[in-house]
Amino acid sequence: MKVITSISDMQESVDAELRLNHTIGFVPTMGYLHEGHLSLVDQAKKENDFVVVSLFVNPLQFGPNEDFDQYPRDFNRDRKVAEDAGVDVLFCPQAVEMYPRTPVVSVSVDQRTNVLCGQSRPGHFNGVATVLTKLFHIVVPNRVYFGRKDAQQAAVIEGMVEDFNFRLDIVTCPTVRETDGVALSSRNIHLSQTEREEARNLYQSLQYGERFYNAGETNVQQLQTKVLEFLEKNIHEGVIDYVDVLSYPDLTKKQTCTGDMIIAIAVQYKKARLIDNIILIGK
């Protein structure tokens, strides 16, 4: 596995693959790799000749009071994990390589961001869309792999790829969970033992909502209330940030479930903000 830190070296490596007519699969990450990331790598390896993983904690997508400085980082561990997973290139630029000066142009997301994390984290998705635009231009992937766990991110980036005519496919992969249902996340390391135990209630609340949907409940407000009640009863260490039921992927409010819907939740713990969601498939 090659570890690349400069954009020009990354472009050179990509050019060599393109000359061989190789397809490129790309997995963008912020590092502290876990099985969730590796499921994306596995899928990318199945579908492409060459797999690039980026490891970049993007300052642009963190608000002033968010956890940029505390975000878990362990380069040596990530390097070994990526190498063992069969990654071809680990692209890990420094912030000054990506943003050598204040950008003249950045990407501003207009839809799908006035709800969920977009509402709680103003500017977050502009930062995500800007860095991914740069990374897509640098890596020139055929396919880019995202986790369903960050469903709003996938919805925003799918929209951007269509709007800006990027010649790549977005592949969204299922959320990988611990045995008790907690979605794997780099931030889980910051949970205390009691918080970690309590965190299982996030997925349980989503499953609780899904059961009502499967039993025939299609009233969005009713579903939202059920999930909220479950969380209010079971979350004591954390603070519920949001519970919402929206259409997916356009993330608009509806009165009645029609087509695919998403139940999405966020809970703020002392040092980690957890998000999770479940997709209700349209009947």
Ligand code: AMP
């Ligand atoms: P991150 O490093 O947290 O920015 O995540 C990088 C990519 O991995 C994103 O596409 C995430 O959606 C995905 N990802 C993170 N956690 C999981 C998980 N538990 N299951 C599947 N994909 C995940």
